[in-house]
């Protein structure tokens with residue numbers, strides 16, 4: 112046994128798969144302890160806030176301001192407002208007005224603005240310039256003027272008695288706050304989703320639920336497959352005929368279609384995460400049964416089984432002591448694959464809107480479903496679905512890698 | 528003379544057909560035999576002639592397609608697990624390949640303990656069981672205290688086959704089917720194993736049935752020889768009769784494969 116464990120952990124593929132999987136498990140366990148946010152709490156008003164560090168503006172105004180005179184502050188501020196379309200427009204105007212093209216660098220914001228403010232003349236017209244173009248340049252010029260202003264912003268509060276505004280402070284352009292001093296700061300590393308939930312917290316919770324679904328469904332499928340395969344393979348005869356009849360029936364109907372039909376017929380109300388796990392488990396035992404059966408058939412006429420019979424052991428003892436240990440490694444591998452495919456099945460079902468009902472828990476599939484419904488992929492809100500896809504892929508990848516590693520250990524013909 | 532001896536195992540029209548349709552193989556084809564108590568029997572045939580299949584039917588591990596097997600003159604009934612267990616108290620086997628004969632997850636003591644339990648010794652105090660196992664191991668030249676907590680696969684092929692004989696020593700069956708017990712082990716161990724089996728026969732009075740492809744071995748050990756070709760017994764009789772005066776060309780061919788048949792026996796080549 113110790114020897115076997117060592118062999119398993121000598122397999123590079125297994126170790127890589129195992130490390131990834133354990134890493135995911137650790138994150139799922141430790142993250143909620145470190146950040147005990149309710150995973151489905153709606154914190155954002157609006158949907159798909161981008162990832163980042165959210166600093167409370169109100170608090171920032173009233174925490175101590177520090178003046179830092181940094182050269183590039185203005186340029187950075189303008190650069191962040193000046194998009195590439197505006198830059199190309201500036202370049203176009205300047206070249207049209209005879210400015211040497213080689214001196215224009217649209218990446219250099221400060222120089223570009225300098226050239227613009229020194230040369231722009233709203234009355235100038237070039238051949239081919241429409242009125243719309245001209246208005247666009249004028250608008251651009253006005254917005255840049257605002258950007259170039261060096262005035263601070265005045266903070267005003269409303270006096271409740273007179274209903275007039277009174278100055279409460281001025282925020283200068285070179286005022287800084289220290290983020291640590293702001294009482295309300297929230298890091299949203301993956302932004303928010305369509306409901307305004309923190310995607311990372313939700314993702315961790317969803318991973319946990321999906322892993323549980325995978326484990327429950329995988330265990331159910333493996334257990335059913337194992338028992339039916341053992342009975343069918345060892346006892347044979349009519350027992351085998353009956354079991355193989357149902358197995359063949361289920362093989363002909365693709366299990367995913369069956370899954371969709373059952374899920375659909377259960378109805379939205381009854382579809383908890385656990386129900387879905389059970390349904391997935393009940394529809395995916397077929398190939399485990401077949402695999403176990405064929406293994407058992409090849410084992411049942413072996414001499415060690417004959418010797419056990421000659422020693423007076425009962426059928427149940429022989430199945431448990433002489434057959435099961437020989438296929439145990441195989442069953443572990445089947446379980447790993449079943450877990451991985453159950454997680455994928457849940458994701459597939461949920462994307463179709465047939466997954467667990469939505470209010471109580473998130474699953475990886477449901478997160479994808481929500482992202483799809485709210486068109487996150489089209490609108491470019493990558494943080495709402497890419498991390499989910501990566502987690503699903505990592506789980507499936509790590510489990511399959513573990514499986515391949517085990518296969519190499521247990522099946523010497525595959526060793527390199 | 529035949530009537531004076533007690534029948535221990537006999538069969539009429541024993542047939543085994545594997546597969547169906549075009550894949551049909553008749554492994555054993557209508558064989559009849561009478562094995563008497565006390566004689567040493569050999570079944571000789573080349574590989575694939577159906578010897579192992581016949582042995583498994585005699586052991587009750589597979590059912591004959593046709594034919595009846597009689598144990599001590601009475602039609603054998605192994606329809607339930609209880610009856611099978613009773614039957615297996617009387618008939619035991621040693622298989623060809625020791626390396627696949629043991630469950631690799633079970634230790635040597637548990638293999639031997641099974642035999643004590645089979646003989647109704649389940650309730651014995653543990654030291655008495657140890658004593659029995661030690662005695663059995665001593666009989667086959669193994670040291671029991673060195674074997675506890677070991678697995679059968681940690682032994683050499685010859686040692687494993689000797690452990691098999693220790694099993695038989697504990698079980699004391701009336702019939703022993705030895706299916707090529709020496710064909711997978713080294714030449715030096717062969718004579719030892721055969722000697723132990725013959726010694727065990729004298730000790731517990733069992734009827735051994737040797738199954739072999741080696742007609743020289745059959746001549747060396749047995750009283751009665753059955754020659755098997757393609758699932759049928761083509762020749763049977765006393766060892767001298769069959770081997771020194773073969774009637775069938777198949778028997779002659781088997782004999783010609785063994786070069787030293789008319790020379791003095793050298794144990795190490797057996």
Ligand SMILES: Nc1ncnc2c1ncn2[C@@H]1O[C@H](COP(=O)(O)OP(=O)(O)O)[C@@H](O)[C@H]1O
Pocket residue numbers: 545546552553554572573574575576577578579580581
């Ligand atoms: N379980 C089985 N299924 C199908 N064919 C078998 C089976 N066991 C043995 N046979 C066939 O029966 C024939 C006799 O085999 P066997 O009894 O093992 O011969 P031997 O022991 O004399 O070498 C062979 O042709 C073999 O292929």
Ligand SMILES: [Mg+2]
Pocket residue numbers: 578579580623707
């Ligand atoms: Mg054989």
